[in-house]
Amino acid sequence: MKKRILKWVRRYYSNVVNSIAFYPALIALSFLVVSYLLLMFDFSDPGKNLKAKLLDFISLKDASTARTIASTIAGGILSLTVFSFSMVMLLLNQAASNMTNRVLGSLIGNRFQQVVLGFYIGTIVYALFLLSTIRDIDSGVYVPALSVYLLILLTIIDIFLFIYFLHYITESVKYETIIARIYIKTLDQLKSHCHLKSDAPSLLELPNAHTTFTARESGYFQGIEEEMLLTLCRRHNWIIRFHYPVGSFIVYGTPILTIYTSNPVTEDMEKQLDVALNFYRGEPIERNPYYGFKQLTEVAVKALSPGINDPGTAILSLHALIDLLTYRINHHPAQTITDEHGTERVILQEETIEELFEKSILPIWDYGNEDRLLRTTLQQMLLQMKPLAKTEKGKELIQAYFQKTEQL
Structure with a gap:
């Protein structure tokens, strides 16, 4: 029975690994874990001390501002993701129509486009999870400032990835x-x-x-x-x-x-x-x-x-x-x-x-x-x-x- 299961796993392993959703799912899960760990540090005593004393110049005091940043970024990256997926689907459709369906496997399994899409989805997951933790409180040190600034950094990276992704897809067609x-x-x-x-x-x-x-x-x-x-x-x-x-x-x-x-x-x-x-x-x-x-x-x-x-x-x-x-x-x-x-x-x-x-x-x-x-x-x-x-x-x-x- 175990060997039968092993054969079944071998049969579908290639399809799962080469799926266009495999790497994006792994990356999104990784972002979710990173957001949880960083939020734990944000609300821990070392994190509070870091924001209150050592890095006071980047401390974010206003919960509504943090919420606005997270919601704006989530909506913006979602638009980038939809546009990027549309470009990938256009590439696949053009290749299947004018070349052969057999080339779709190598195009779907392309690692770079999967990583880019995974980075987009991971940023959205990170922003939504962060958005759910922001609360209106009296003391600004309880606002997850470190997590918000990391989200801003991730957004900047997403923008540069999108610029290169446009060039990459243009060459790929x-x-x-x-x-x-x-x-x-x-x-x-x-x-x-x-x-x-x-x-x-x-x-x-x-x-x-x-x-x-x-x-x-x-x-x-x-x-x-x-x-x-x-x-x-x-x-x-x-x-x-x-x-x-x-x-x-x-x-x-x-x-x-x-x-x-x-x-x-x-x-x-x-x-x-x-x-x-x-x-x-x-x-x-x-x-x-x-x-x-x-x-x-x-x-x-x-x-x-x-x-x-x-x-x-x-x-x-x-x-x-x-x-x-x-x-x-x-x-x-x-x-x-x-x-x-x-x-x-x-x-x-x-x-x-x-x-x-x-x-x-x-x-x-x-x-x-x-x-x-x-x-x-x-x-x-x-x-x-x-x-x-x-x-x-x-x-x-x-x-x-x-x-x-x-x-x-």
Whole structure:
């Protein structure tokens, strides 16, 4: 039961963390805690002495003035928050309409805009909580002057954040900025995923005795929990070979992997194995760099559609794809996972460079082969790419695609 709960948490953790409301909620909660602690200090004996003696020049004597400041700031920052959220929604709507829905994940998960929105909401929470503590009393030292002045400081910071936020959103709506972000994130993950200089498939001789494991649910195969899977393999002396690469949609009941073992595989073992497999929706590049290839391809295809007709954006995506493919053609992923003794326990199914070319370049070519600008750009990119390939197989693949562009 605990492992089932753990799998459920893994499934929804990414959605929660990348939600546009996650960081704003955390920051707002932090501001609430800070306001409570500062108010406690404000009304404590050290706070009263500080306001009455050491910092008399900033002491706020009038409760109505403090209340007016807090209410004015709360209303003003609320307007800033609404305007900022509207700009974010406009950006998301424009990206979804003119590019692809798949890029929304990276835009929603942008940390800077979440921090800015969280700072706004936190300031509002702070102001409202402070407003509820201000009372009309005879002695001015009981007015939370320190908290009010901190609120003024936070408001000044909010104003400067808003000014920079305008510049940031203006840059973010540019297609080249969105494409560059996808490219950078994909390249970083690709370097981590494909670090071998040569292709190293498994040379392990697999035993004849085996058991087929079928998918327990329909969904997108998003990878494995490596340590959990290796523990199972060591404990039961298994060798596991996957049939599909990460990112594939698996229909319920489809054979997803083969367990090579001479011992019987019990239902309890299969349940433990199922917990080590991740199935959930979405295309997080952090989990699979090939999602970045797919997103860039979809951006290019959408830009070439008659409704958009923007070959310039398609060419930007094509440039990013060619650069990523150039790296991938010379670097290869590890296709096996070994235990601490060096024994191969898991054999993975990886996207080949031929499949990546077919999935990335051919859809763009099918849509844009009649566009002279795109055709010329693709030919130039392939000519630049060919001498960079370090294997004859790679050069032949590039040459085949170049010839395809000349046949039109």
